[in-house]
Every structure is written in structure tokens, then in C-alpha cells.
Amino acid sequence: MKKTGLLRRFAALALCAQLSFSAAAADPVLTVRDGRVAVRDGRNGGWLYVSEIPEDMLPARDRLLLQTGLELPTRADYTSAIEDFCS
Numbered sequence: 001m002k003k004t005g006l007l008r009r010f011a012a013l014a015l016c017a018q019l020s021f022s023a024a025a026a027d028p029v030l031t032v033r034d035g036r037v038a039v040r041d042g043r044n045g046g047w048l049y050v051s052e053i054p055e056d057m058l059p060a061r062d063r064l065l066l067q068t069g070l071e072l073p074t075r076a077d078y079t080s081a082i083e084d085f086c087s
Helices: 003-021 060-068 075-086
Strands: 029-033 037-039 045-052
Touching: 003 060, 029 075, 037 075, 045 075
Parallel strands: none
Antiparallel strands: 029 037, 037 045
16 A cells, blocks of 8 residues: 555544544553554543554664554644654
């Protein structure tokens, strides 16, 4: 699949996850699940979204950040992280 197709699909699913974002009591966490960039619900640990972006495509420092989890306290942080890690 071409990168633009991946990004379009990810953008659509990220929008769905953003709708869940406002209802969450705790911050979503950008992390990795099964080798893919993902967003975990900080409230209950469930997965808001698992992307098609492989972790191994990212620079080593970004992979390290995702292994520990990157909290996304605001919608702007969420959007920025999605753009930075998945484009």
C-alpha cells in the first residue's frame, strides 16, 4: 500500500480515536502494540487505535519513547504526535 493510502486510512481512524479522546478521564498514550504504532486509552488500558505503521520504521529515539509510552494530555498533543510518528 502506498504511503498516502496509509496516511489517509490512519487519518480517518485517528479522527475516530479523537472522538473517544474527549470522553476519556485519563490521557491517551501513544505506544506500540504488536510492533505497530498505537494509541492506548489511559483510563482503562484498552486500545483506541492500532496503526499500520511498523515500529521499526521509526528512528531509535522514537521507538524508545513509544516503548515507555507518550502521554497525550491535550487534543493538540494527540494530533501532533499522530502527525510526527505516523507520517
